[in-house]
Amino acid sequence: MSEQQFADALGVSRGAVQQWEKQGGTAPKRANQARVAKLLGISVAELVSGVSAGARGVDVRAEVPLVSEVEAGNYTVIDNFKPTTQFDTIPVSVPVKKHTYALRVHGDSMVSEAGDSFPAGSILIVEPEMEAVPGDYVIALNEASETTFKQLVKDGGDLYLKPLNSRYPIKPLGDAQVIGVVREFTKRFR
Structure with a gap:
């Protein structure tokens, strides 16, 4: 052609x-x-990663950078179409966009005894270019520029950030800004 x-x-x-x-x-x-x-x-993952399924011998998986909580707050420094060796990378099976990144879970606020649970050390694949809707797991940036991982919920027209661990309080979204929607999660043991 x-x-x-x-x-x-x-x-x-x-x-x-x-x-x-x-x-x-x-x-x-x-x-x-x-x-x-x-x-x-080909798949979008093959297109974005530049590696064919046959070359790898497995399902095609793109990779995204694993960033710190601080870097997550400034996710626009990430450009998956011009990758650098600045970050460790994490394989993903979801479509990758320009600023998609991975983030490691810290703490136990998102650990639940029933349903979804995200223990410390889990890896989240975050899409900052996706609009968050109630029910999504999100990364939010508060007014002190600190990131937090919670579930976005709506009650009576107001949005809240809800931890899955009942020992932590639900907080109004308020002035915090949702900066990414969690698309995938994995747990590495070694």
């Missing part, structure tokens, strides 16, 4: 396709990634 045929099939310019193919060029915009992957006959 020529560059022009490829561009026409996607409804983009030939110049956009040339940028995608160029060494050090730009990646397809998020809005185009699913269509590009489908046209190429």
Whole structure:
């Protein structure tokens, strides 16, 4: 397929396709990634990671940087389309966007005896570009620029940050800002 045929099939310019193919060029915009992957006959994870399923011999999994709580508050420093060796990386099975990152759970506020539970050491895959809805597990940034991991709940029109551990209080979202939605979680033992 020529560059022009490829561009026409996607409804983009030939110049956009040339940028995608160029060494050090730009990646397809998020809005185009699913269509590009489908046209190429690959998954979005393969497209984003640049590694095919056959090359790895397993299901394709992209990787995202594992950041600290401080870096999570400034997630825009992460660019998954221009990766650096600055961070350790974590394999993921969810679609990866430009600022998707991993974060390690600290403390026991999200440990529950029933249902979902996120013990200390768990790894969360966080998507900051996703709109949070009540029921989502979220990363929030308070007015003191501290991050917290809680469940977003709604009661009587107001939003709250709810820990799963009943020993901790539910707090109003107030001036805190949701900076990411948890998409995946894993626990590493070694």
